[in-house]
Each structure stands twice: as structure tokens, then as C-alpha cells.
Amino acid sequence: xxxxxxxxxxxxxxxxxxxxxxxxxxxxxxxxxxxxxxxxxxxxxxxxxxxxxxxxxxxxxxxxxxxxxxxxxxxxxxxxxxxxxxxxxxxxxxxxxxxxxxxxxxxxxxxxxxxxxxxxxxxxxxxxxxxxxxxxxxxxxxxxxxxxxxxxxxxxxxxxxxxxxxxxxxxxxxxxxxxxxxxxxxxxxxxxxxxxxxxxxxxxxxxxxxxxxxxxxxxxxxxxxxxxxxxxxxxxxxxxxxxxxxxxxxxxxxxxxxxxxxxxxxxxxxxxxxxxxxxxxxxxxxxxxxxxxxxxxxxxxxxxxxxxxxxxxxxxxxxxxxxxxxxxxxxxxxxxxxxxxxxxxxxxxxxxxxxxxxxxxxxxxxxxxxxxxxxxxxxxxxxxxxxxxxxxxxxxxxxxxxxxxxxxxxxxxxxxxxxxxxxxxxxxxxxxxxxxxxxxxxxxxxxxxxxxxxxxxxxxxxxxxxxxxxxxxxxxxxxxxxxxxxxxxxxxxxxxxxxxxxxxxxxxxxxxxxxxxxxxxxxxxxxxxxxxxxxxxxxxxxxxxxxxxxxxxxxxxxxxxxxxxxxxxxxxxxxxxxxxxxxxxxxxxxxxxxxxxxxxxxxxxxxxxxxxxxxxxxxxxxxxxxxxxxxxxxxxx
Amino acid sequence: xxxxxxxxxxxxxxxxxxxxxxxxxxxxxxxxxxxxxxxxxxxxxxxxxxxxxxxxxxxxxxxxxxxxxxxxxxxxxxxxxxxxxxxxx
Numbered sequence: 001x002x003x004x005x006x007x008x009x010x011x012x013x014x015x016x017x018x019x020x021x022x023x024x025x026x027x028x029x030x031x032x033x034x035x036x037x038x039x040x041x042x043x044x045x046x047x048x049x050x051x052x053x054x055x056x057x058x059x060x061x062x063x064x065x066x067x068x069x070x071x072x073x074x075x076x077x078x079x080x081x082x083x084x085x086x087x088x089x090x091x092x093x094x095x096x097x098x099x100x101x102x103x104x105x106x107x108x109x110x111x112x113x114x115x116x117x118x119x120x121x122x123x124x125x126x127x128x129x130x131x132x133x134x135x136x137x138x139x140x141x142x143x144x145x146x147x148x149x150x151x152x153x154x155x156x157x158x159x160x161x162x163x164x165x166x167x168x169x170x171x172x173x174x175x176x177x178x179x180x181x182x183x184x185x186x187x188x189x190x191x192x193x194x195x196x197x198x199x200x201x202x203x204x205x206x207x208x209x210x211x212x213x214x215x216x217x218x219x220x221x222x223x224x225x226x227x228x229x230x231x232x233x234x235x236x237x238x239x240x241x242x243x244x245x246x247x248x249x250x251x252x253x254x255x256x257x258x259x260x261x262x263x264x265x266x267x268x269x270x271x272x273x274x275x276x277x278x279x280x281x282x283x284x285x286x287x288x289x290x291x292x293x294x295x296x297x298x299x300x301x302x303x304x305x306x307x308x309x310x311x312x313x314x315x316x317x318x319x320x321x322x323x324x325x326x327x328x329x330x331x332x333x334x335x336x337x338x339x340x341x342x343x344x345x346x347x348x349x350x351x352x353x354x355x356x357x358x359x360x361x362x363x364x365x366x367x368x369x370x371x372x373x374x375x376x377x378x379x380x381x382x383x384x385x386x387x388x389x390x391x392x393x394x395x396x397x398x399x400x401x402x403x404x405x406x407x408x409x410x411x412x413x414x415x416x417x418x419x420x421x422x423x424x425x426x427x428x429x430x431x432x433x434x435x436x437x438x439x440x441x442x443x444x445x446x447x448x449x450x451x452x453x454x455x456x457x458x459x460x461x462x463x464x465x466x467x468x469x470x471x472x473x474x475x476x477x478x479x480x481x482x483x484x485x486x487x488x489x490x491x492x493x494x495x496x497x498x499x500x501x502x503x504x505x506x507x508x509x510x511x512x513x514x515x516x517x518x519x520x521x522x523x524x525x526x527x528x529x530x531x532x533x534x535x536x537x538x539x540x541x542x543x544x545x546x547x548x549x550x551x552x553x554x555x556x557x558x559x560x561x562x563x564x565x566x567x568x569x570x571x572x573x574x575x576x577x578x579x580x581x582x583x584x585x586x587x588x589x590x591x592x593x594x595x596x597x598x599x600x601x602x603x604x605x606x607x608x609x610x611x612x613x614x615x616x617x618x619x620x621x622x623x624x625x626x627x628x629x630x631x632x633x634x635x636x637x
Numbered sequence: 638x639x640x641x642x643x644x645x646x647x648x649x650x651x652x653x654x655x656x657x658x659x660x661x662x663x664x665x666x667x668x669x670x671x672x673x674x675x676x677x678x679x680x681x682x683x684x685x686x687x688x689x690x691x692x693x694x695x696x697x698x699x700x701x702x703x704x705x706x707x708x709x710x711x712x713x714x715x716x717x718x719x720x721x722x723x724x725x726x
Contacts, residue, residue, distance in 0.1 A: 231691040235652065235723040243723040246651040246659050250718045252698040263698065272723075273657030435698075462700050463722030465690035481702065580698055 001027060001532045003209040005064060006107030008036075009128065011121060013195055014054055014113030018128040023107055027532060029621070031505035031541075032064030034090050035548040036108050037079035041088070042551060042625065044110070047558055051083035051187075052169065052194035054114040060101070060160075060200075061109075063507010064531060066288070067102035067208035069217065071224040071519070072509040074098045074288025076177065082186040083194075084171040084349075084404050085425035087565075088447040088555045089186040090454070092504060094287035094295070095178030100158035103204025115196035122152065123202040133198035137167060140342035141176045148201045157203045163344030165392040166193035171404040172349030172427070176341065180311025181287065181295070184346030186426060186448055211533030219527045224291055227518030231464045233292065236511065237284065239272030240296045241315035246271050247463055248315075251483060252580040253435040255428075256323035257378065258355035259421050259571050262432040263579040269328040270318045272296075280330060285311065292511060298334050304382065305331040310338035313347070319430035320351025325358060325384050332381025336388050343392035348451075352427035353401040353408060354387050359419045365412050370397045421569040423450025428569055433587055434577040436460060437486045440587045441595045442493045444566045447552045455496045456514045466517035484584050486591050490598035498545035505548060547620045550603070550612055554625050557634050563610040566596060606636035641668045643713040645675070651720030653692065654683045659720055666711065672696065673706040675717060693722035 005027045007020040026036045037059045049055035058080045065073040076098035082089035101109070104125050111121075118133040136144050144161045158178060166173040166189035173189030174182040183189075210216035227233060235243050245267060248254050252262040268274050275281040275298060286293035299309035313321070313333050321336045322328060340347045360366040361376040368375060376383055390398025400408050405427050409420035421428045426449025433440035433450075438457040443450040459467030462481040471481040474495045475488040496514055502524050503513045512519040525541040556565070567573070568587045577585035584591075600607050604616030613636055617626035629635050647664035650656040666675055672694065680687045694701050695718040701709050711717065 232723060235691075235721065239652075239723060243652075247693050247720060247722045250648065250651075250659070250693060250695055250698065250720060251700055268658040271651075271657070273652065277657050461722070462702065463691065463693050468702075478702065478704070482700070484699065 001211060003207060004068070004211070004531050005032065006102050006105055008108040008110060009106045009123070011109065011111045011128065012113045013111065013115040013119060013197060016130045020106070027064060028534065030548060031502065031528065031544055032107060033061035033075070033507055034077040034079070034092070034501060034504035035544070037061040037077055037090065038548055038551045038555070040108070040110055041079050042555055044112070045081055049081070051081045051086070051191060054112070054195075056081045056191060058111040058188065058191050058195060058197075059108065060111070062098035062101050062107060064107070064505065065527065066098040066507035068210065068220065069289060070220045070508070070527060071227050072287070072290040072292060072512045073507045074290065075504065075507045075509055076101070076183075077504055078175055078183045078188045080188055080191050082426075082448060083169070083190050084187040085449050087424055087449070087559060087561065088552050089188060090448060090504070090552070091183040091185045091188050092453065093175070093177040093181045093183040094290070094509060095158070095181035096288045097158040097160055097177045097202065098507065099288040100202045100204050102208050103206050104202050105204065105206050109200070111195065111197060114194065118196050118198050120148070120199040120201060121197070123200065125204055125206065136198045138164060140164065141344050142179055142342050144199055145179050148199060152201060154203055157201045159199050159201050161199035161344070162189045162192050163342055163392070165343045165345045166190055168392065168394050168402070169193055170345060170391060170394070170402040171407070172346040174344050174346050176344050180297070180341055182341065182346065184348065185451055185453065189344050210531040212530040216527060216530040219523070219530055223519050223523055223527065226523065227512055227516055228291060230466055230516040230518045232466075232516045233518070236294045236516065237292050239276060240284075240294045242270070242272035242275065242313065242318050244463070245315055245318060246273070247461070248431070251435060251461065252577060253432045253483070254323060255319055255430040255432045257326050258324060258359050258419055259432060261579055262435055262577050264323050264328065266328060267323070270322040270330050270333065274330060278330070280334065287509070290509065292516075294511065300331045300334050303331055305335040305385070308335035308338045310334060310341050312341065313337040316430050317347040317351070320348045321354070321384060324351050324355045324430060326378030327381050327384070329381045332384055336384050339385065339388040339392065343388070345388070345392060348429055349404060349427040350388060350391065351430070352421060353391070353405050354384055356405045356408065356416070356420055357387070357397070357401060360412055360416050365414045365416050366397070372396055418570045418574070421571055423568055424565060425449060426451055429453070432572070432577060433568060434572055434585050435580060436483045437595070438483070438489045438492045440568060440592065441489045441599060442496065444568050444592060444596070445493070445599060447556045450568060453510070455493055455500050456510055457492055457496050458515045459517070460492060470517055486595055489595050490602050493599060494602050497549045498542045501545035501548040502541055505545070543620070547622060550617070550620045551622060551625060553605070553612060554622065554629060557611050557629060558632060561610070563596065563608065566610060568592065609636050611636045642666065643668045643711070645711050645714065646716045648716055648718040649679070649683070649720065652723070653686055653719065653721050664717065668713070670711050671707055672701050672709045672711060672717070675711060676706065676719065679719060687719055691722050693718060693720050
């Protein structure tokens with residue numbers, strides 16, 4: 001198993017030492033990547049430790065299948081305590097770092113401690129070196145990647161790096177993989193910056209071998225063909241994630257003008273179709289071992305944003321920095337996206353704080369004086385770009401916005417909390433949950449905050465026959481493929497939670513299993529069996545997924561989470577979606593409470609507290625976790 | 638017998654009919670036309686791809702499942718969306 005799982009590499013930046021340990025047992029219990037990361041965080045993080053202190057481990061985990069020919073299996077998860085929320089954080093990226101990390105012999109890398117000076121870690125197969133990074137501090141991500149390749153004399157190294165935003169502890173600083181692939185949500189880049197860790201460079205020359213290679217390759221090929229046969233395959237490759245923007249707009253779920261609108265006219269100008277038609281799209285890009293190739297590279301040749309060139313923009317970026325800020329100028333979005341990428345910032349949170357500022361300015365809570373004498377209005381592309389830079393360097397009002405929308409609202413005061421669209425302190429993904437009730441429940445219970453990349457319930461929109469078939473399988477009736485419906489949402493969310501956890505842990509991209517549906521849980525169970533040589537059924541692998549989900553929940557329970565933390569942003573719970581003025585176009589507390597009761601019941605979690613019961617923890621194989629929660633008074637009575 | 642006509646707003650495209658845009662046009666139909674009948678009329682002009690299972694059909698922003706299209710009646714001024722649904726986000 002070692003040759004597919006890899007070892008865990010421990011790095012202590014304070015002591016400048018490293019060592020490796022096998023993780024075969026963890027693979028059997030937690031599959032890989034996100035699952036193993038969750039276990040390490042549970043064991044290594046001591047409650048109360050500062051997110052920016054030496055005792056918040058920063059854990060990288062690449063999928064069990066990463067490095068193989070399994071389709072779209074090159075994802076890597078980062079896990080730590082989020083400085084933005086104070087809760088559990090897992091954030092995940094594609095690119096090519098994960099494959100290289102596995103070829104170097106590692107499934108997981110646990111970074112502990114804090115370096116005294118800016119440092120980068122150079123992993124050259126089994127050799128691990130701590131290198132001075134003072135000359136890299138202040139450089140952007142693109143410059144850092146280039147400098148490392150020149151310094152190490154190898155164009156084939158893969159890097160993860162932070163930009164100035166991570167160095168400046170911007171609360172939504174991302175860790176950038178292969179330059180343009182972001183582990184963006186929740187501020188892992190700021191944690192990396194607090195450790196004085198500028199980058200990790202890796203080169204691997206080893207092999208990744210499943211225990212049953214012939215069977216494995218047959219299953220990988222079948223999985224690839226199944227992904228390619230999905231009705232969404234061609235569209236996702238052709239138009240990227242932003243190809244779905246027009247459809248989301250049509251069903252009144254496009255979060256625009258800071259969630260004051262859910263539909264905009266002429267949305268075409270920020271769609272993937274437009275990027276392609278207009279020539280802004282320069283090339284399509286695929287992550288490791290991916291047949292889909294949904295990633296983009298765009299460049300602007302004319303106008304005020306000429307010269308901009310970047311990976312992206314994705315759906316979320318075009319909404320967060322486009323219609324969310326009141327602009328349909330794709331060129332402005334591309335330039336803001338480039339700044340976010342090279343400075344190392346999450347585009348969802350970046351767009352969210354800018355649109356919150358626009359609304360605060362409109363309502364008189366922010367003035368020209370706050371903005372160095374500049375006026376601010378919706379759709380001002382140049383202001384969006386300028387603020388993005390200021391936030392990365394914490395200049396002027398950018399310093400307030402760099403702390404995220406929750407803290408910014410606390411500082412500015414007044415009613416500004418009402419349009420600070422976050423859950424648990426994380427800026428909400430750009431889906432209007434008033435028009436998507438499974439998303440609403442998933443966002444409310446997500447341990448990292450209001451976000452779609454823990455439990456994507458895209459099937460709920462009913463935009464593909466595969467998605468509709470899945471909803472029928474989960475609920476027993478295709479009529480529940482209805483985004484506005486609040487019935488059976490708990491069942492839909494829980495299935496997606498389990499499936500998403502397995503997907504992340506194996507290193508698959510979520511687009512193979514919860515946007516396209518080519519890779520099913522049964523297929524994941526089969527290929528996991530062939531990978532490690534232990535037969536595992538669909539039910540068993542979904543059970544392992546639930547163990548991961550439950551452990552992540554327990555981390556938050558240990559941090560003090562209760563039912564009251566499973567909520568949605570004020571605006572969405574108190575204001576009707578104006579583009580769909582119907583009684584169900586709101587996330588009311590009453591509606592959420594019903595969904596939460598169903599959800600906790602399904603999980604075997606206590607309704608009053610939301611805490612997992614002892615029986616549930618025993619059933620999912622987390623007896624020791626239950627013991628610790630009991631000692632802390634966190635088991636329901 | 639005189640057939641009374643009505644006008645609905647057709648929102649069509651997003652990858653269907655060779656157009657990336659969502660084109661908005663008036664669509665004149667007999668009063669009482671169902672979504673299914675409207676799609677059949679549209680198919681005569683645009684082709685059978687309007688019945689592809691990955692097409693999003695919605696009225697006033699609310700998706701209409703295929704099995705409900707025959708029973709759902711359109712009203713004057715309704716917005717009928719027929720676009721290609723795509724995955725990803």
C-alpha cells in the first residue's frame with residue numbers, strides 16, 4: 001500500500017527538522033487527503049491555540065489516487081484552524097503539485113512550528129531542506145514560482161506559495177498551487193504566512209503503484225469513459241465553470257449586487273461563452289490527470305485593463321468580482337482575478353468585501369475620506385482593481401477589508417452587518433440560497449462556513465439527466481429535483497457530504513462526482529479496493545466518508561460550536577429575493593429549523609446542541625473522539 | 638372559431654441553436670398553450686435539441702421538469718426559458 005499512499009512528512013519549522021512516518025493505518029480509516037488531514041488536526045491542534053501561532057498545524061494531503069491515471073484525481077487538501085472563522089478549515093486545490101508530492105513519496109505533509117525568518121522548504125524526493133526565503137518575501141506568486149525554478153535549476157518542480165496577502169495575514173489569503181490554482185477559502189495562506197513559510201517546492205521521481213495494478217487501470221479507464229459520457233462533460237471543458245452562469249441566472253440564483261439581485265440582464269458578458277467568443281480565452285488548462293480541462297487562461301488585449309493575463313476566471317470569480325460588484329465587464333474581472341492570484345487571495349471573499357464596501361458607501365457608512373478621496377459606485381471596475389491591490393498590502397481602507405466582511409462590519413458598525421453576507425465568518429459562495437434550498441442547508445451546516453465546496457448539491461438544480469437521476473435515487477422521487485423545495489433537503493445534503501468527503505479523500509475533483517456524475521460511490525469503492533488491496537463496498541466507503549464529516553463536526557464541537565452556529569447570512573434570512581418575489585424566496589429561520597432538525601436526526605446528532613451522540617460516534621468509529629468530547633462536557637446528555 | 642393569441646417572452650440560447658447568448662424575443666402562441674406545446678413549436682424552428690435532457694426549461698425563473706411540461710399552461714407575459722444547462726460552479 002505504501003507505494004500508492006505515500007508516507008506522512010512532518011516538518012517542524014521552529015526546530016528546522018523533518019521526519020517521515022507511514023500512514024497505512026490512516027488510509028484504511030480515513031482514505032487519504034482530507035480524511036487523514038482531519039485526523040491529524042484533531043490530534044495535533046490543542047484547543048485555544050492561536051491560529052497564527054506555532055501550534056496551528058498546516059496540513060497538506062494529496063489524494064490516495066493522486067499520481068495515478070484515475071481521471072481528475074490530482075487534488076490536494078489543506079487543513080488547519082481558520083484564522084478567519086476560528087473553526088475547522090479544509091481547502092482544496094488542483095494543479096500539479098499533488099502528483100509531484102506523491103512521486104516524492106508523500107501522501108501528507110504536516111507543517112508545525114514557526115520559522116524565525118522567511119523560509120521555503122525544498123523537497124527533493126527523500127531529501128528535505130530548509131532554505132532562506134528572505135529574497136522571496138514580498139514577491140508575488142508568479143515571481144516566486146519563477147525564482148524557485150531558476151534557483152533550483154529545474155523547470156519541472158511544482159510549487160505551492162503565498163503572495164504578499166499571505167505575508168500580510170489577509171484573512172482570506174490563499175495558498176496557490178502551480179501558480180494559478182487556489183486553495184482559497186478561509187485564510188490558509190495567512191496561516192502559512194504566520195509560519196514564515198513562503199513556499200514549498202517539490203520534485204519527485206518515484207513511482208505510484210496500486211496493489212492490484214491491472215484491475216486498477218481497468219477501473220480507472222472505465223471511470224474516465226464514464227466521466228466523458230456525462231451530458232455535462234463537453235460543456236464543462238468547452239466553457240469552463242462559468243458556462244453555467246447563464247442557467248443559474250435564469251433560475252434566479254445568481255448572487256448579484258451583494259445579493260440584492262439574483263438575476264441580471266445581459267449576463268452573457270460575464271459567461272464562459274463570452275470569454276470564448278470574445279477571444280479573451282487564450283487556452284484551456286487541465287489539472288493533473290484530468291480529461292475535463294475546465295480551467296481557463298485569459299488575457300486582455302485592449303481597453304483600460306489591457307495587459308492583464310491570468311489563470312481563470314471561474315464561475316465564482318465572475319460573479320463575486322463581476323455581477324456581485326455591479327459590473328458585467330469581464331476585462332475588469334480578469335484584471336482583479338490576476339491581482340487576486342498573484343497576491344494570493346480568495347476571489348469569493350475579495351469580491352464579497354468589495355461589494356459590501358460598495359453598499360456601505362451607498363448607505364453613507366463609508367465616505368470618500370475612507371477611500372483616499374475617491375468616489376465609489378457599483379460597477380466601477382477600476383475601483384475593484386484598486387481595492388484588490390490595497391487589500392493585499394493592507395493599505396488605507398484595504399486594511400479594514402483585509403480582515404473579512406464580518407470583522408469589517410463590526411468596525412464600521414451601524415446596520416452594515418445586515419449586508420455582510422457570511423456564515424460562521426466565511427464570506428458566502430456566490431449562490432443565492434433563497435433560490436436553492438439544498439445549498440442553504442449545506443451552507444448552514446458546513447463546518448468551514450457558508451460555502452459550496454464542502455457539499456456541492458448541484459444536482460438539485462436539475463440541469464442534467466444525471467443530476468435528476470441522482471436526486472431520485474437519494475429521495476425516491478424525481479419531484480424533489482426542485483431547487484426551491486425545502487423537503488428532503490437533509491437526505492440530499494447528507495448524501496452529498498459523504499460523497500464529497502470520499503471524493504476529496506481519494507483526490508478526485510468534485511466535478512467528477514457532484515457536478516458531473518461520472519464517478520459514482522460504487523466506482524470509488526472499487527478503485528479504492530484495487531488501490532490498497534482490501535475489498536471495500538459502496539456502503540463501506542460512504543461510511544468512511546461519514547466518519548470524516550463527523551470528525552470535522554467534532555472539531556468544531558470541541559471549539560465550542562452549537563446549533564446556533566449553523567445559520568445563514570442576515571440578508572438571506574430576512575430579505576425576500578427581489579427577482580423572485582414569492583413566499584419561498586427567503587431562507588427563513590422557521591424553514592431552516594425544519595431542515596436542521598431533519599439533518600441532525602439523519603446524522604444522529606442532538607437537535608438541541610447539534611452535537612453527535614455517543615451512539616453515533618461509536619457507529620462511525622470515533623469512540624476515542626467521543627471520549628475526549630465527554631471529558632470536555634461536549635457529549636449531549 | 639377565432640383563436641386568441643398571446644405573447645410570452647422567450648429566453649433562448651446559452652449554447653442552443655448555435656447561439657451562446659440568451660436571446661430574448663417575443664413568442665406569439667395561442668392562449669392556453671402548454672409548455673410542451675410551446676417546445677414543440679420551438680422545435681420546428683430550432684430543431685429537436687430543445688428536447689435534449691440537458692436543456693433547462695423554466696417559466697418565470699422556476700424550472701419545469703419534463704414530466705410537468707404537458708400540464709403547465711403559459712400565460713401572457715410569462716418568461717419562458719429554454720437554454721442549455723451546464724455543470725460546474
